[in-house]
Amino acid sequence: MDTCDEENAIWETVVRKLRAAGCVFAEEEARLLLSASRSTAELAERVDRRAAGVPLEHIVGWVEFSGLRIELDPGVFIPRYRTEFLVRQAAALMQPGDIVVDLCCGSGAVGAALAAMRGRIELHAVDIDPAAVRCARRNIRLADGLVYEGDLYDPLPDELCGRVNVLIANAPYVPTESIRLMPPEARMHEARIALDGGPDGLGVQRRIAAGASRWLAVGGCLLIETSRMQAPWTAELLARSGLLPQWVHSEEHDANVIIGRRTECAGQVG
Known part of the structure; x- marks a missing residue:
């Protein structure tokens, strides 16, 4: 032979x-x-x-996302194809030199993709999971971005307050009781903290929306990935926080993103 x-x-x-x-x-x-x-x-x-049943991406140690090879370690959330729609929506709002913050960044895939698409941005990424932060620091290193370990806005430097142009969040939005219905690859091999959005799936989104106006520049935008069913509630969260919401949807990606813009009249919310 x-x-x-x-x-x-x-x-x-x-x-x-x-x-x-x-x-x-x-x-x-x-x-x-x-x-x-x-x-x-x-x-x-x-x-x-x-x-x-171990995810292929965890076995080979990487996943293709927005044309990039994103490194992955076992247990780290695997970027989904639908999240490429979030990246495209954010990229369309960005200008060179913008300050961009990626909350719940996971492996850093979204931030790395935005830097590759737009370049010359000031990128800051945050995640609470130490394993995800280690991945993000490898994936974002070529973009010269900064990755922080901590809970949402807590580790961000104070000098970013009121200066962020684009704030992105692919926060966990699966209702707690629905996690058991997810494919085994996700519920058994990805960190639960990257999946569990609380009883209604909106717990983390609620906290992100509440703090967004403090960090966004006037005219700046918060973009949150969500589900079709939850989209109206996510939009309402942003509206209650003083942002002007817009719901965008992609049939191709089966993706939903709520974009909230801070207008001149939007107040600073804790």
Whole structure:
């Protein structure tokens, strides 16, 4: 058997095992696992983990997001395709030199993507999960952004108050009782703190909205990813916080983003 035949035989074996485990995209996953493995022993170990339900992105250590390869460690929230819509909406509002803050940044995928698209921005990213912060610092390093560990606005420097042009938040918005209905890959292998939005799914969004006007510049915008069902409630949260809300939706991405603009008359909210 020549090398090509041997590689095909290995690939077919991997595909069969992944299909048997219920992997919908077995062929694509097999190719990725083969290319990412340095030995047959490492390949076998990775295939076993994938067949056991470990997310492919955690096994290979990266995910493609907005054209970038975002590094991921086990347990860190995996950026979703729909969040690329959030990135595009934010990028459309940004100008060179803008101050951009990414709350609940996770792996730093959103901030890294915005820096790659727009460049020359002052980027600050925050997450409460130490594992996510470690990832974000690797992914954002090329953008010369700063990554802070802490709870929402708490670790941000005071000098940013009233100066932030774009504030982005892909905060957890799954209602607590709905987490059990999520795919096993998410509920078993991603940090719960990155999923759980409280009883109504709006707990973290509520806190973000309440503090936004203190940090946003006049004319600055807060963008929050949410679900279609929760979008009206998210918009109301922003309106109650003195922001002018707009709901934008993408059928292609199955994504919903609420954009809240701080106007001249918006008051500073704690």
